[in-house]
Amino acid sequence: MANNASISMEIGNDGVALITMLNPPVNALTLSALEELKRCYQEAIDSDNVKAIVLSGADGRFCGGLDISVVENVHKHGDISLLPDASIGLVVNKMENGKKPSVAAIQGFALGGGLELAMGCSARIATAESDLGLPELGLGVIPGCGGTQRLPRLVGTSKAVDMLMSSKTITSEEGKQLGLIDAIVSSEELLTVARRRALDIAEGRQPNCNSLQKTDKLGPQDESLEILKSARQRYTEDKVFKELVLSNTAKGLLHVFLAERATTKVPGVTDIGLTPRRIEKVAVVGGGLMGSGIATALIISNINVVLKEINHEYLLKAVTSVEANLQGFVTRGKLNQDKMKRTLSLLKGTLDYEDLKDVDMVIEAVNENVSLKQSIFEDIEKICTSECIFASNTSTISLDVIGERTSSQDRILGIHLFSPAHLMPLVEIVRTETTSPQVIVDVIKFTKILKKVPIVVKNCTGFAVNRSFFPYMQGPDLLANLGVDIFRIDRVITEFGMRLGPFQLQDLSGYGIFLAGVKELAAAFPDRAFQSPLVQLMVENGREGKKNGKGYYTYNKGSKPEADHSVIQIVEESMRLTNIAPGGKPISVTDEEILQMIFFPVVNEACRVIEEGIVVRASDIDIASVHGFKFPSETGGIMFWADTIGSEYIYSKLKSWHEAYGDFFKPSTFLEQRAANGLPLHIMTESMQKKQECKHAEFELGNKAGGLANYY
Numbered sequence: 001m002a003n004n005a006s007i008s009m010e011i012g013n014d015g016v017a018l019i020t021m022l023n024p025p026v027n028a029l030t031l032s033a034l035e036e037l038k039r040c041y042q043e044a045i046d047s048d049n050v051k052a053i054v055l056s057g058a059d060g061r062f063c064g065g066l067d068i069s070v071v072e073n074v075h076k077h078g079d080i081s082l083l084p085d086a087s088i089g090l091v092v093n094k095m096e097n098g099k100k101p102s103v104a105a106i107q108g109f110a111l112g113g114g115l116e117l118a119m120g121c122s123a124r125i126a127t128a129e130s131d132l133g134l135p136e137l138g139l140g141v142i143p144g145c146g147g148t149q150r151l152p153r154l155v156g157t158s159k160a161v162d163m164l165m166s167s168k169t170i171t172s173e174e175g176k177q178l179g180l181i182d183a184i185v186s187s188e189e190l191l192t193v194a195r196r197r198a199l200d201i202a203e204g205r206q207p208n209c210n211s212l213q214k215t216d217k218l219g220p221q222d223e224s225l226e227i228l229k230s231a232r233q234r235y236t237e238d239k240v241f242k243e244l245v246l247s248n249t250a251k252g253l254l255h256v257f258l259a260e261r262a263t264t265k266v267p268g269v270t271d272i273g274l275t276p277r278r279i280e281k282v283a284v285v286g287g288g289l290m291g292s293g294i295a296t297a298l299i300i301s302n303i304n305v306v307l308k309e310i311n312h313e314y315l316l317k318a319v320t321s322v323e324a325n326l327q328g329f330v331t332r333g334k335l336n337q338d339k340m341k342r343t344l345s346l347l348k349g350t351l352d353y354e355d356l357k358d359v360d361m362v363i364e365a366v367n368e369n370v371s372l373k374q375s376i377f378e379d380i381e382k383i384c385t386s387e388c389i390f391a392s393n394t395s396t397i398s399l400d401v402i403g404e405r406t407s408s409q410d411r412i413l414g415i416h417l418f419s420p421a422h423l424m425p426l427v428e429i430v431r432t433e434t435t436s437p438q439v440i441v442d443v444i445k446f447t448k449i450l451k452k453v454p455i456v457v458k459n460c461t462g463f464a465v466n467r468s469f470f471p472y473m474q475g476p477d478l479l480a481n482l483g484v485d486i487f488r489i490d491r492v493i494t495e496f497g498m499r500l501g502p503f504q505l506q507d508l509s510g511y512g513i514f515l516a517g518v519k520e521l522a523a524a525f526p527d528r529a530f531q532s533p534l535v536q537l538m539v540e541n542g543r544e545g546k547k548n549g550k551g552y553y554t555y556n557k558g559s560k561p562e563a564d565h566s567v568i569q570i571v572e573e574s575m576r577l578t579n580i581a582p583g584g585k586p587i588s589v590t591d592e593e594i595l596q597m598i599f600f601p602v603v604n605e606a607c608r609v610i611e612e613g614i615v616v617r618a619s620d621i622d623i624a625s626v627h628g629f630k631f632p633s634e635t636g637g638i639m640f641w642a643d644t645i646g647s648e649y650i651y652s653k654l655k656s657w658h659e660a661y662g663d664f665f666k667p668s669t670f671l672e673q674r675a676a677n678g679l680p681l682h683i684m685t686e687s688m689q690k691k692q693e694c695k696h697a698e699f700e701l702g703n704k705a706g707g708l709a710n711y712y
């Protein structure tokens with residue numbers, strides 16, 4: 001990230017010093033850039049030729065905040081003294097109290113430390129639709145350059161708290177309404193207006209706003225006490241920032257941030273100079289739950305959609321579902337009615353394949369029926385252009401099989417979205433051995449336009465997410481058959497940070513979907529599948545989960561789910577049938593062992609996914625776990641979390657459970673090798689393996705930055 005970072009200053013004939021931040025791609029603030037900013041400000045303050053200062057960013061972007069490599073370096077050395085002292089040294093002493101006013105000229109975005117610098121200026125001029133925010137909490141830290149003090153004084157306490165706690169950005173338009181932005185101008189006039197405002201302030205025609213001294217948005221406060229209080233809090237903020245940055249949460253969230261941006265780097269595909277082709281019109285074949293969700297995700301991203309169904313009744317139902325999805329955005333304040341109407345106008349329903357002849361891509365989203373999918377692909381090959389991309393949303397069927405009746409294997413791939421498709425961020429781009437790199441590059445770009453997080457995976461049963469988390473569907477049942485209380489299991493898993501416990505998840509997702517998923521994955525991996533009769537017994541006892549209000553929990557409208565302890569008889573029946581509990585008696589385990597017995601098998605299966613090359617890198621599985629299975633993001637994702645525990649420990653526990661309870665816990669070869677060499681699970685490329693062979697992999701959690709460079 002910190003490559004050709006620099007700060008330039010030009011003093012104009014108008015007496016304005018234009019200071020520009022340059023550090024592609026987001027003008028992030030390196031330590032040297034902050035020092036250079038201080039020096040430039042001091043030079044401008046000392047110069048008789050300078051009346052005022054304008055602070056801007058190069059290449060149409062203001063500043064993305066502190067350069068993340070600074071935080072990585074702190075993680076590497078465990079030394080918070082490596083963090084910059086910008087809050088006092090630059091923002092207070094040079095910008096606010098430096099005797100010459102400065103105005104921020106904002107375009108693109110001003111985030112984190114970037115917005116904090118802008119708030120240290122006397123005024124802020126911005127172009128339309130610029131993003132403004134303090135997203136530090138999303139990286140596990142807090143703003144460390146005065147943002148917690150200045151933002152409330154500019155936008156009001158409640159809005160500031162909302163922005164800080166949610167890490168959400170606002171646009172420059174909202175900023176203008178709130179008082180964070182003083183004027184919105186075109187990009188052509190941005191610097192001219194900013195220079196004029198700086199001179200107006202310097203020459204007394206406009207007020208010199210020191211945001212720390214604004215109290216009108218804070219409600220009636222004694223101004224002098226307030227400034228003293230903010231001086232104390234400013235110290236506290238800086239101290240707290242430095243403490244947080246070394247926390248495991250900060251390390252985990254920083255890893256997720258970097259891992260998310262690494263998923264679109266596919267060796268031999270995205271690094272061979274291919275330019276993504278535009279995908280502007282897409283056909284969705286099948287308007288059921290997934291198809292209507294996919295159609296919604298497309299039109300909300302301004303993509304024209306042709307939604308194909310087989311009869312008017314189904315088509316009407318599909319369009320109604322799309323409308324309901326859009327209404328959900330309106331209800332959540334993300335869309336107004338006008339925008340909803342314009343968005344819906346991008347959707348065209350049809351019963352006729354002829355309407356697909358000019359689309360750039362077809363996404364098939366019908367039932368998981370092989371021959372139906374194969375005939376659809378046969379039909380679209382006859383109708384669509386030779387450049388049209390053929391995608392399937394299948395979650396279980398091989399793409400090779402789906403396309404076997406066509407001769408278009410080079411343009412067939414999977415786009416596996418997760419339900420609800422218009423809300424879930426993750427998408428698996430499933431490539432076959434014959435999918436062309438161009439098609440993959442096209443679809444990666446397409447998923448970014450949808451504002452999705454793509455991971456590129458190879459064709460296998462369950463791809464990366466469902467395959468890795470297959471043990472998560474079975475482990476809880478296995479523990480239940482060992483006599484561990486199912487409500488205790490749910491408590492341990494939710495206390496760890498999962499939104500729902502596994503048994504409540506079964507209730508909500510529906511036993512039919514659960515049984516189908518387990519059946520399909522167990523058929524693919526019989527050597528390590530645990531066949532539990534528990535769910536089938538639940539169905540036989542008239543329990544269908546939330547669907548009929550009776551599952552492991554009872555569901556009554558308007559009240560929280562209640563644990564139904566009467567299911568214990570069904571669990572005991574299952575225990576008798578499986579007979580895996582030693583002596584038929586419940587095993588004694590700690591909460592920590594419950595957590596490990598459920599998640600270590602997931603880590604183990606993920607190791608196989610890595611070893612088989614289903615994913616490009618281990619951190620892709622971290623992103624899959626966070627966005628596909630809601631694994632707590634502050635852990636960094638399932639593999640990052642596993643590396644905080646260590647491959648040796650995980651291997652030793654799985655080995656002992658394998659001996660005690662069977663092949664479900666059988667350690668993978670990948671894990672065994674890493675454990676034998678005391679190496680982390682993330683290091684996996686050939687060059688890294690060469691590094692492993694000389695056994696010099698220097699890896700400790702505190703020394704991650706060096707390793708981090710190997711992760712992505």
Ligand SMILES: C[C@@H](O)CC(=O)SCCNC(=O)CCNC(=O)[C@H](O)C(C)(C)COP(=O)(O)OP(=O)(O)OC[C@H]1O[C@@H](n2cnc3c(N)ncnc32)[C@H](O)[C@@H]1OP(=O)(O)O
Binds near residue numbers: 001111113262
């Ligand atoms: C002083 C204190 O208050 C502490 C701070 O300021 S902490 C940092 C706070 N800032 C942020 O959290 C911003 C994080 N970045 C983003 O939200 C986005 O990157 C963006 C909105 C700035 C730009 O988004 P987009 O145009 O989609 O580009 P990407 O997200 O794909 O990023 C492009 C590459 O830039 C790298 N990058 C982004 N932010 C930073 C940063 N703060 N420091 C260093 N590098 C950054 C990102 O990793 C991508 O790199 P790649 O090699 O191209 O993958």
